[in-house]
Amino acid sequence: MRKIISGAAFMMLMFSGFNGHAQKYCQQVTAAFSDTNAPEDLKKLTVERLIQNVKNKKRQADIKLEDGLIIAKIPCNGNEVLSHYFPSEKFAICETYEVAEIRDAVAGMAAISESWGVPFDNLINNRFAYGASIGTCPINRIVQFRTLADMPECKKLLPADLAFVFGMPEKDANAVPVFAVKVVKDPSITINMMKDARTSLSFNKVHHDVQLEFKKEYKTTWEAFTKKNSGRCVAIMLGDAVLSCPMLMAPIANGKAAISANMDKWQAEEMAQRINFSLPLEVLITEVKMLD
Structure with missing residues (x-):
């Protein structure tokens, strides 16, 4: 990663232990914004939300925004992972492909799956296909379906901007819906x-x-x-x-x-x-x- 230099004035936001006692920090994490030219107010808001996420999860950290970089000191706890402090979830509303638009491509994937020795019906139950969902995938078959969808032979059949994305599992459900989503760098x-x-x-x-x-x-x-x-x-x-x-x-x-x-x-x-x-x-x- 190249060094990022910001001409913006020094800015600092800090959040330290909230539960009434000090905690030793043993790691320092430096992070940069993927868009170095983003407005300063969005950079500041991003750090504020990092701080709030830490607070909501009842964790401790010392997080600062300094010269365009995020500096975070986190505790000495072997059970902690960086994703607790730097969540990657991004919210977006995206366009999709309707099932009818990719029916032939999905049929081609099914043929490839069969030649692979795995019946496509084991991966996708198309009785529940509707709208942008090609059906449901058993939770214990998700890895297999992803492997199939990532095969070069399957990618050639599908639109370049299509990604199969899984829905949120409902309580006690053993399968999740699979949606055909148009994935672009900058969602609308x-x-x-x-x-x-x-x-x-x-x-x-x-x-x-x-x-x-x-x-x-x-x-x-x-x-x-x-x-x-x-x-x-x-x-x-x-x-x-x-x-x-x-x-x-x-x-x-x-x-x-x-x-x-x-x-x-x-x-x-x-x-x-x-x-x-x-x-x-x-x-x-x-x-x-x-x-x-």
Whole structure:
């Protein structure tokens, strides 16, 4: 990683132990923003969310933003992993491919799987195919399906921007839906456009939903996106999982959206929190060293 130099004025944000006693830090992690030209307010917000994530997880850290780099000192605990302090989950709403658009490609994948000695029906149950979902994959077959999808012979059959992304497993489920998502470097809808995510009681008065609201200046962006994709499914994603993949029936002009996934109150609150504190900018760890 090349050295990153920032002409911005020195900035510092710090969060230290919150539970009333000092804790020894034994590692120092240096991280950079993948977009070094990102606005300073987004860099500052990213660090604030890193700090809040640490606090929410009841952990301790000393995190600073200094000369365009993130410096984090973390405790001496063999059970800690860097992902606890630098979560990589990114929120985005993406376009998808409908099952009908890739039917021939999926049939080709099935033929390759059969020649590989694995019946495709063992990997994908297409009785549950709908919208952008090609069906469900047993949780214990996910690795096999990923291996198949990554084979060069299969990639040649599929659009270059297509990625198969798994949905969130429901409670006690033994399979998850598989969605055909258009993955691009810069998604049309990102966390930076969101005002907040909050929970609400579902229309059935049993489950809970997560309500999304866009910032005022991005309402027209959301409306244009929903107009373009009316009659199609869109993937609401967090990290490498699809939270929900609803079909847009008409353009949405009020700057709102909802995630309905048969969640209980705790699950909905956890999802809303993960969305609210997902990072505006991608962070790359460049150095880890031990402290004296």
